[in-house]
Amino acid sequence: MRIRQIQEVLEAELIVGEGTLDKDVHSACGSDMMSDVLAYVKDQAVLLTGLVNAQVIRTAQMMDMICIVFVRSKQPTEDMIELAAEAGITLMSTEKRMYEACGLLYTAGLGNGVIA
């Protein structure tokens, strides 16, 4: 699935990072605990989270993830947007809750890497 489709399925607002929209991704991961995200390296390219702080960006960066979706309309701070831009990570925000957002993506065909 392309990042662009993730945005469409979740009716998400793009905050930064148009550059990755046409990249193809195969799995995602949803969690508010960054250590859990760091525990399961499986080439997940997308992180869904309700957590908003700089460590969310760094965690994604460590994991070589290319897109972070904030659920429940959470908005990243300016500092986070800057970090993400430097790291080449796309940020978006959706009104959906975590459970629904993961379910929608899974149903739309974004496969098995979904945890927590």
Added chain:
Amino acid sequence: MSEETLCFHFDVDGDDFTSAGQASVQVKKLLRELGVSPEVIRRVSIAMYEGEINMVIHAGGGKADVLVDETSIVIILTDEGPGIPNIKQAMQEGYSTAPDNVRSLGFGAGMGLPNMKRYTDHMEIESAPGKGTTIKMTVEL
């Protein structure tokens, strides 16, 4: 071999959770420039990142040294924090003394040390109450 060892040093600020992880980001960039494989870079940077976060949340900061030669990458994390009284217990998945405010920041799940062990080939912890903690992790190339 030793004369070809590259050494990088970082100070890890203990007062600022927001900046925690900056050293790991820099190491990631350096290793990329050195042409290390993405898989190895990911293991090194995750292990170092968890260690950096630990120094910030448990030990009031510390320092990190990264040594790279042809055969391995060694990460040495040193702090003068409270030390770890029972290392075996601290190594268990889910064991954490982190306060709730740390958990609300996304850490403190007790997965840091187990993650560090999982992603590296060797890990040694030297720690005692009142003496601080030194963690040496090695990833073979």
